[in-house]
Amino acid sequence: MIKGQKDQKEQYIFFNTLYQHYYPRVLAYVSFRVGSMENAEDITSLVFERALTHIAKLQIPEAAAAWLFRIAQNCVHDYFRHQRPEISLEAFAGREPAQTLSLEERVLAEEERRLLLAHVRHLSEREREIIGLKFVAHLTNRQIARVLNMPEGTIGSLLYRTLGKLRDALRAGETQHE
Numbered sequence: 316m317i318k319g320q321k322d323q324k325e326q327y328i329f330f331n332t333l334y335q336h337y338y339p340r341v342l343a344y345v346s347f348r349v350g351s352m353e354n355a356e357d358i359t360s361l362v363f364e365r366a367l368t369h370i371a372k373l374q375i376p377e378a379a380a381a382w383l384f385r386i387a388q389n390c391v392h393d394y395f396r397h398q399r400p401e402i403s404l405e406a407f408a409g410r411e412p413a414q415t416l417s418l419e420e421r422v423l424a425e426e427e428r429r430l431l432l433a434h435v436r437h438l439s440e441r442e443r444e445i446i447g448l449k450f451v452a453h454l455t456n457r458q459i460a461r462v463l464n465m466p467e468g469t470i471g472s473l474l475y476r477t478l479g480k481l482r483d484a485l486r487a488g489e490t491q492h493e
Contacts, residue, residue: 344452381461
């Protein structure tokens, strides 16, 4: 095999590994951002199509997660430029409460989830982006910093303040119901 073919084969093997490892996380992140599983699947396919097309440009394999999520972020931004966004975070949190819980505990868990999603909707675009990358895509602060091209310390501060906002909003909601 000549060198160019060998490099291309290695790139396809590397891409396959990336796809197997990151597809569920990219899909979850995109679904969180766009609110529709159907649109999320289409966008995620586009993310991996672009990744395959440009895999030769990835110079540091350790940066693959940040690179993929940067592509995902760009694809989501393209989607919002061309579409009216569906603000539906229910798809992100559509997980059913554990069946081991009692009926009362499940109802309470569902109410807490609903309240949290309502408060997430009121966050800024940047705050929702960071929450999605951290808790839906499960990226580290360092990876989020690479995706958003921001200092890691800034990501930590924004995440801390955003979680504080959500915590305060939930507490305020609890005192109103008491």
